[in-house]
Amino acid sequence: MRPFHYRAPRSLDEALALLTPQAVPLAGGTDLFLKMERRQTQADTVVDLKRIPELGRIEAADGGVRIGALALMDSLGASSLIAGQYEALTRSARVVGSIQTRNRATLGGNLANASPAADTATPLMALGASAEAADATGTRQVPVDQLFLGPGRTALRDGELLTAVLVPALPARAGSAFQRCVRTAMDIALVNCAAFVRLDGDDPDTVAEARIALGAVGPTPLRTASAENCLTGARLDERVVEEAGECAASDAQPIDDVRAGADYRREMVRVLTRRAIWKAFRRARGEA
Amino acid sequence: MEPPRIRITVTVNGEPYQEDVAATRSLLDFLRNDLGLTGTKEGCGEGECGACSVILDGRLVDACLIFAAEADGRRVETVEGLADGEALHPLQGAFATAGAAQCGYCTPGMLMAGKALLDRNPSPTHEEVAHGIAGNLCRCTGYGTIIQAVMEAAKES
Numbered sequence: 042m043r044p045f046h047y048r049a050p051r052s053l054d055e056a057l058a059l060l061t062p063q064a065v066p067l068a069g070g071t072d073l074f075l076k077m078e079r080r081q082t083q084a085d086t087v088v089d090l091k092r093i094p095e096l097g098r099i100e101a102a103d104g105g106v107r108i109g110a111l112a113l114m115d116s117l118g119a120s121s122l123i124a125g126q127y128e129a130l131t132r133s134a135r136v137v138g139s140i141q142t143r144n145r146a147t148l149g150g151n152l153a154n155a156s157p158a159a160d161t162a163t164p165l166m167a168l169g170a171s172a173e174a175a176d177a178t179g180t181r182q183v184p185v186d187q188l189f190l191g192p193g194r195t196a197l198r199d200g201e202l203l204t205a206v207l208v209p210a211l212p213a214r215a216g217s218a219f220q221r222c223v224r225t226a227m228d229i230a231l232v233n234c235a236a237f238v239r240l241d242g243d244d245p246d247t248v249a250e251a252r253i254a255l256g257a258v259g260p261t262p263l264r265t266a267s268a269e270n271c272l273t274g275a276r277l278d279e280r281v282v283e284e285a286g287e288c289a290a291s292d293a294q295p296i297d298d299v300r301a302g303a304d305y306r307r308e309m310v311r312v313l314t315r316r317a318i319w320k321a322f323r324r325a326r327g328e329a
Numbered sequence: 330m331e332p333p334r335i336r337i338t339v340t341v342n343g344e345p346y347q348e349d350v351a352a353t354r355s356l357l358d359f360l361r362n363d364l365g366l367t368g369t370k371e372g373c374g375e376g377e378c379g380a381c382s383v384i385l386d387g388r389l390v391d392a393c394l395i396f397a398a399e400a401d402g403r404r405v406e407t408v409e410g411l412a413d414g415e416a417l418h419p420l421q422g423a424f425a426t427a428g429a430a431q432c433g434y435c436t437p438g439m440l441m442a443g444k445a446l447l448d449r450n451p452s453p454t455h456e457e458v459a460h461g462i463a464g465n466l467c468r469c470t471g472y473g474t475i476i477q478a479v480m481e482a483a484k485e486s
Contacts, residue, residue, distance in 0.1 A: 044332040047352040047398045067399075074355075074394045075375055087352070089399060139464025140442070141379060144388040145395070158430070227377055273337075 049089040053096070053204065057089045057177050062199050068111055068150035073143050096149075096204060099123070102208030109247050110149025110203050114138070114314040117148055117161075127208055128324055129164035129217035129235040130316075136160060139227055146244055148204045152188060155195045156229065156258040158257035161237035162189070162217050166204060166254035166264055171206040174198075182207065186254070189261035200218050215239040215250075216324025224300055228259045228326060231301045232309040235291070236317035238272070240325045248272045248322075253285070253314060258293035263291040277322055282315050337401040341366065342412030350397045357381045360407060361383035368408035368437045372466070379465030382438035382445075383407050387443035389464070391418035408437035411444065422445060423482035424475070438465050444481040452483050 049057040060066060065084035067073055068091070076082050090096055096111040099120050106122050117123060117134035124131045137143055137151065137160050139141075151161045151255045156287060162185065171182040174197055185206070188195050197203060211217075221233040233256035239249040250274035256262045265287035295306035323329040332351045336367045338345060341364060348363055359383060360366045360383070372380030374393050381392040411418035417425070429435045439462055447462035453461065456480045456481040459472075467475060 042353040045352055046333045047335050047396065049398070067396075068398070070396070071376055071394055073394070089394075089396075091399065132380055138376070139379065139389040140461070141332075141382060141464045142376060144390050197396070324431075 043080055043083075045077070045084060046086045047089065048086060050094045051092050053093055053175065053202075054177075055203055056088055056090060056093060057175060057202060059086065060200050060202060063088070064088050065076060066153070066202055068125045068147040068153075069075060069113070069145040070150075071146045072150065072156075073155045086275065088172055090193050090202075093221045102207065108208065110153075110205055111147045112149075113312045114143035114146045114148070114151070115140075118143065123208075126211045127164070127168055129219040129237070129321070130161065130208070132219040133164045133221070133235070133237040135231070135254070135329040136221060142200065143214045144192075144217075146204055151207070153195060153197065154187070155189050155191075155193050155261070157189075157261055158229040158232055158233065159193055159262060160219075160221065160256065161183050162235055162262040163254035164217065165208065166262060167217055167235035167237040168192055168208050168254045169237070169252065170206050170208040172203050173207060174201045175204045176201045179271060180204065191260045212239050214245065214325050216321045216329075218317045218320030218324065220267075220317045220320075221256075222309050223315065228300065232257050232295075232306050232313055234310065234313040234317045236321040238318065239322040240322075244276070244290070245326055246278075247274045252319070253289060253320075255289060255293055255310055255312075255314075258310055259293070263292070265289045265295075265314075267292055272318065279320075282318050285318055286311040286315040305328055335398045335401075337398055339397075339400045341403045344408060348397075352396065352398055354397040355393055356383070356385075356395040356397050357392035359400075360392060360405070363397075364395070366407050366409050370434055370437055371450070372434070372438075377434075379438045379442065380435055382441045382465060384441055384445050384448075387445075387448070389442055391464075393420075408440055411440060411482075412465070418444075418482075419485045420447070420479065420482040423478040423485065427474045427478040427480040427481060429471060429474040431467075431471045435465055435467045435469075437468065441474050443475075443482065446479065447483055447486065451486065452477070454455050455480065461470070
């Protein structure tokens with residue numbers, strides 16, 4: 042491994058001052074450690090963020106929830122502020138890696154690593170969440186669906202740190218769901234899908250608003266506008282859900298790789314999208 | 330550049346250690362090579378197999394993916410800390426009785442996964458034990474007896 046300086050600041054200000062272009066932030070390290078071992082990063086300084094208590098908190102905020110970037114996957118999966126409300130996020134946090142991974146990996150790390158298959162990215166996109174980015178001059182919010190630019194690339198600027206994720210209040214008559222398919226329990230997703238559905242106040246069969254996000258079928262996690270349009274304003278039935286699955290499959294841009302072929306991935310998008318929509322719909326109706 | 334080193338203080342199995350380590354040192358190599366605690370094994374070296382499982386501040390983790398520097402000021406439990414002198418930990422006794430070790434390479438990690446589980450959930454179901462060791466691979470595929478041993482240990486303690 043290339044030698045580096047290890048720094049463990051106790052405050053966010055101290056951390057931001059250390060985050061020069063030659064420095065890399067360290068959260069859980071489940072991705073970064075191997076990147077460093079494989080010399081895929083040129084950093085000469087590692088800034089360990091785990092000694093900054095405020096970054097690890099999960100707290101109610103503005104009717105929704107504010108999740109510190111250093112919150113562990115295990116804490117996220119167990120949080121009563123998240124379970125029941127943001128079902129898609131709870132489910133995704135509970136299936137990332139192994140117990141050992143979830144005891145170390147963080148939400149901020151999962152996002153900032155910008156894997157197209159990041160399991161928590163699609164639920165956050167479906168839930169309309171934003172990432173909070175801080176630098177020495179202040180903070181700004183980036184909607185999670187605008188955070189990813191390509192594999193391993195985010196909209197974070199040099200010197201900016203992802204400090205928290207803000208999930209807005211769950212509206213009335215709304216629900217979400219997460220679906221994922223993998224080759225083995227420990228592998229990253231072949232495809233994942235998160236759906237958010239809000240139902241009409243007057244007609245509980247009609248969708249007032251929908252967001253569908255797909256993972257591992259493009260250079261970044263992506264929203265499928267055509268599937269969302271197909272649901273919005275529609276009375277939900279088998280035909281509509283079928284059509285939304287078709288739309289999602291045509292919006293997907295899967296590739297062939299060692300884990301699966303593009304055709305298989307596209308087919309799985311169709312299947313997982315349908316399942317996620319039905320689950321989110323039943324939760325929105327308070328049936329699940 | 331001269332490889333930067335850092336002084337760390339880590340409590341391992343109740344014993345405080347103060348050591349100078351290279352910033353690049355993994356917790357696994359620190360335990361095995363600097364402290365001579367070779368019970369913890371390296372399997373895949375990339376967080377897939379759980380052979381290097383230790384308990385860090387109460388949480389089961391893969392020591393191969395952690396820098397020793399990250400353990401500064403923290404408590405680490407390894408397989409060497411399980412027995413009390415000659416007296417085996419209930420998990421160790423149950424593993425021996427059930428024949429839950431075949432080649433034995435995954436055993437230290439399995440024991441720590443079992444301990445982390447029982448520390449949180451003293452009477453787990455069969456399914457909960459299976460989930461509790463899901464991050465630990467046994468290439469001899471002795472999962473049946475391993476799960477049985479953890480269940481037996483839960484009954485004893």
